[in-house]
Amino acid sequence: MATRRLRVFKRWMKSQGIEWSDALEFTWSPEEGFAVRALCELKEGDVVANIPKESCLTIKTSGASEMIEAADLGGNLGLAVAIMYERSLGKDSPWVGYLQLLPDQECVPIVWTLNEVDELLCGTELHKTVQEDRTLICEDWKENILPLLDIAPSKLNPKFFGIEQYFAAKSLITSRAFEIDDYHGFGMVPLADLFNHKTGAEDVHFTSSSSHYESDSDPDGDYTDEEPLTQNSSIDDSELNTVLTEKSSGSDLESCSVTGDDPSILEMIMVKDVSIGSEVFNTYGLMGNAALLHRYGFTEQDNSYDIVNIDLELVLKWSSSLFSGRYSRTRLSLWRRLGYSACASQDSEYFEVSFNGEPQIELLILLYIIFLPEDTYCEFDLGSSMAGKFYASSKMTDLEHKIFLNKTSDVNKKYLLTRNVCDALLALADSRESLYGPNSIDDDVEALRRCSCVKEKKLYHSLVLRISERKILEKLRSYAAQPFKRVKLKPGSGRKKLKKGNK
Numbered sequence: 001m002a003t004r005r006l007r008v009f010k011r012w013m014k015s016q017g018i019e020w021s022d023a024l025e026f027t028w029s030p031e032e033g034f035a036v037r038a039l040c041e042l043k044e045g046d047v048v049a050n051i052p053k054e055s056c057l058t059i060k061t062s063g064a065s066e067m068i069e070a071a072d073l074g075g076n077l078g079l080a081v082a083i084m085y086e087r088s089l090g091k092d093s094p095w096v097g098y099l100q101l102l103p104d105q106e107c108v109p110i111v112w113t114l115n116e117v118d119e120l121l122c123g124t125e126l127h128k129t130v131q132e133d134r135t136l137i138c139e140d141w142k143e144n145i146l147p148l149l150d151i152a153p154s155k156l157n158p159k160f161f162g163i164e165q166y167f168a169a170k171s172l173i174t175s176r177a178f179e180i181d182d183y184h185g186f187g188m189v190p191l192a193d194l195f196n197h198k199t200g201a202e203d204v205h206f207t208s209s210s211s212h213y214e215s216d217s218d219p220d221g222d223y224t225d226e227e228p229l230t231q232n233s234s235i236d237d238s239e240l241n242t243v244l245t246e247k248s249s250g251s252d253l254e255s256c257s258v259t260g261d262d263p264s265i266l267e268m269i270m271v272k273d274v275s276i277g278s279e280v281f282n283t284y285g286l287m288g289n290a291a292l293l294h295r296y297g298f299t300e301q302d303n304s305y306d307i308v309n310i311d312l313e314l315v316l317k318w319s320s321s322l323f324s325g326r327y328s329r330t331r332l333s334l335w336r337r338l339g340y341s342a343c344a345s346q347d348s349e350y351f352e353v354s355f356n357g358e359p360q361i362e363l364l365i366l367l368y369i370i371f372l373p374e375d376t377y378c379e380f381d382l383g384s385s386m387a388g389k390f391y392a393s394s395k396m397t398d399l400e401h402k403i404f405l406n407k408t409s410d411v412n413k414k415y416l417l418t419r420n421v422c423d424a425l426l427a428l429a430d431s432r433e434s435l436y437g438p439n440s441i442d443d444d445v446e447a448l449r450r451c452s453c454v455k456e457k458k459l460y461h462s463l464v465l466r467i468s469e470r471k472i473l474e475k476l477r478s479y480a481a482q483p484f485k486r487v488k489l490k491p492g493s494g495r496k497k498l499k500k501g502n503k
């Protein structure tokens with residue numbers, strides 16, 4: 001079945017002027033779906049495919065482009081309409097050979113049932129995000145897609161523009177769309193979207209030859225004017241810089257003519273040597289498992305980009321259980337007045353705990369401030385209300401003075417780890433952990449061992465996510481438990497009075 005679909009796809013690619021190297025083999029497996037492998041040794045700098053921009057499905061190339069423009073639907077919304085429209089044309093769509101290779105939808109959490117989202121993602125970093133996504137997508141559909149059926153009733157078959165079809169199109173966009181250029185915006189790029197992901201280890205890169213390829217001023221032929229195309233809007237350009245300066249070793253793409261200076265062609269270039277028989281990977285960015293599952297529907301074990309967040313709300317809840325609500329709010333307010341803040345997303349504020357279990361310094365400082373003795377708190381409070389903060393208190397230690405001046409770069413985290421702060425971290429780790437429900441991490445590990453990543457894909461990847469987050473919480477506990485064994489306060493870091501007049 002997959003072989004036949006690939007045959008149809010290859011024929012279609014040829015008809016569209018898409019060229020690819022004979023050294024690439026397209027394969028299919030139940031774990032990863034389609035993938036690309038090297039049939040012979042591939043070398044860094046090899047151009048392995050040329051893809052005319054006109055063959056990409058975008059809001060400019062689709063037969064629905066006028067309607068999309070008239071309805072003022074840009075970005076992903078417009079692209080979703082383009083996909084639904086071309087799908088509605090069936091055999092009459094110019095992209096029929098490409099569309100038949102795509103799955104109906106990608107198994108990302110936005111297309112899971114609500115029950116699955118609640119059961120499988122409960123406690124994870126994704127739970128609330130996916131709930132919010134679903135609501136927003138439904139609103140988008142009602143506000144923007146539904147009216148299209150009234151505007152162009154003769155042109156559109158409602159069967160292909162329902163809410164389910166919209167969710168399906170969104171899942172394909174999140175898992176496959178590339179940013180092509182300013183004119184086309186995001187689009188579906190046939191062939192380029194067959195490459196699977198490996199974190200931080202891409203073999204192939206995808207560029208738009210927006211300008212010259214080898215110029216007089218650039219005798220080495222560095223790809224200085226080539227723009228790597230990102231598979232996802234959230235990918236930071238800084239992650240791609242090394243590729244921008246990759247040197248060309250010339251093309252040995254036998255079956256393709258190299259069109260490195262043609263702005264209407266997209267190129268796929270090897271950025272690493274790949275040995276015969278190996279899979280050729282792209283990278284979708286440096287992402288933790290929550291982001292991978294969210295956008296692409298899979299996870300990676302031991303992903304060092306994983307993090308866990310602790311909501312500010314959880315910190316306030318813990319603090320209010322120990323002190324009064326009013327006390328907690330005044331300490332938080334002082335922390336803010338000193339210029340500290342947490343990470344923010346939509347309507348929540350949170351602190352990150354990194355893969356190695358280290359909490360964000362702003363959280364440690366907040367906890368430290370919550371435990372400040374009353375007289376020191378009053379000194380901070382008084383000082384923070386004075387303009388310019390040129391304030392020196394005889395009651396502040398060196399450490400507290402740095403906290404007061406918001407000199408986080410000068411603060412050694414371990415001096416913030418007082419017994420109270422460590423106990424607070426342990427309590428916060430426990431209450432964050434309780435969000436996962438009654439199953440222990442060992443239960444999750446056992447469930448993962450019994451689970452099939454092919455037949456129970458959703459369960460499998462949500463278990464990997466849960467376990468990777470809970471392992472970080474375990475590391476946070478060890479982080480909070482160890483300081484008393486080894487931290488010796490250096491002179492000046494203890495509660496030593498500062499000389500008057502110190503700034």
Ligand SMILES: C[S@@+](CC[C@H](N)C(=O)[O-])C[C@H]1O[C@@H](n2cnc3c(N)ncnc32)[C@H](O)[C@@H]1O
Pocket residue numbers: 031032033034035102106107175176192193194195196197198295296297298
């Ligand atoms: C751009 S497509 C890659 C081609 C895809 N395998 C196909 O069959 O069309 C991205 C999708 O491939 C799958 N994928 C990519 N990298 C993967 C990996 N390392 N492990 C498992 N699935 C992967 C995911 O389903 C993802 O949403």
